[in-house]
Amino acid sequence: MVFWEDYVSDEVMGTIAPIVVYWIYAGFYQLLPPLDNYRLHTKRDKEQKNLVPFSAVVKGVLLQQLLQAIVALSLLTATRNVSEDVVQPSIPKQVFQILIAMFVMDTWQYFVHRYMHQNKFLYRHVHSQHHRLVVPYAVGALYNHPIEGLLLDTVGGAISYLVSGMTARTAVVFFCFAVVKTVDDHCGLWLPGNIFHLFFQNNTAYHDIHHQLQGVKYNYSQPFFCVWDKLLQTYKPFNLVRRPEGGLEARPVKG
Template identity: 80%
Template sequence: MVFWEGYLSDEAMGTFAPIVVYWLYAGMYQILPPLDRYRMHTRKEEEQKNLVPISLVIKGVLLQQLVQATVAQALFWMTSRAGLTGVTVQASLAVQALQILIAMFVMDTWQYFVHRYMHQNKFLYRHIHSQHHRLVVPYAIGALYNHPLEGLLLDTFGGALSYLVSGMTERTAVVFFCFAVVKTVDDHCGLWLPGNIFHLVFQNNTAYHDIHHQLQGTKYNYSQPFFAIWDKLLGTHMPYSLVKRPEGGFEARPVKD
């Protein structure tokens, strides 16, 4: 039994809960005080380097989420009609945990290769993926500031593949998709906060992804959102050292592998 039972279907919850979680979690970061001593970049750098104002970022994220929600509902309907889903009995917690782990690996694999290709293909980078890199200094609300087509390829189709391959139910998928959204927002938050569990558990974290958004790292650290496996296996891993800036805050500096 879950709190939305009787009000929303699991399919609808799997589509709309991640959107709500995105704005709640990203909004939490947005309303925090400046926290200059934990920032990966100074506020001056954010103002000077970012190429798009926050108002357009918010509009871009909302547009992407509208497109994704529409396509996600269509995909749920098609997979259900095709008999690819329909499992309603929840597995044990151990099995669900394994399914989520499998889904994490599938999503990482899909997103690594699509993301990397968008950097290698000049047309795709110029007309699609470069939109995300207008935020040279990432922040939480801009985590999903992508071209709508990129959102479909990376997130919607990657999520659908993870869901189908793992064999999880729609109800388990709600947990997985919300977790993936929280992790993605955290990777773009621009803050190195003490005690952040994602920084302790995952090597692919805020500093790791910050390297990718910098000029010297655009051809490295493609992995998202969970592990750094493919970067390390395929030679696109750029290690870094996290150092304190004299004026406060932190800086992720690339080091030789």
């Protein structure tokens, strides 16, 4: 039994929970004090380099989440187990399903993301919208062109769900985890003890490299692992160095 069972269905929870979690976690980063010593970019860089105002980013994210919610509710409802005695898989099986979903999502997003960079039309008219945030921040994690949001995130999530064979209840956990990881990758902060930085090479600094001019053709993998980047030689290693004026910088390793 889970806490929402008496209030909403697993299908509804799988639709709304990732949206709520996104704004709670991104809002947490938004409300933090300056923490200049842990920023990968100065606040001045954020103000000067980003090509889109905060209000437009919020509107863009809300539009993507609306489209995602429509698809998610339709998919989860269509695949609902109509048996009155739905037996949830064992915990080990659910963990295995989530791992499968993580790999499937990474695979889909790597190749679609990379193609959006290689196809000049798609980059100019679709993917470049996300790169208007030269200095990423948490609220902008899902700031994409609606077509990219549909192809990269929504379709990628749907395929991951279907291939893994997870139930709607397991999907609540997976999609919320994926959202938290994506927000963290865009937060622009390298905070001590961040569990994602400890357990994932694909992290805030790794993705920050991709948003910079010298790394835009590298580090396509998202949101979990670096497998495809390393296999297909699009991995760009980096060093974290202290800036003289304070804060940190992710510098690509040359060569």
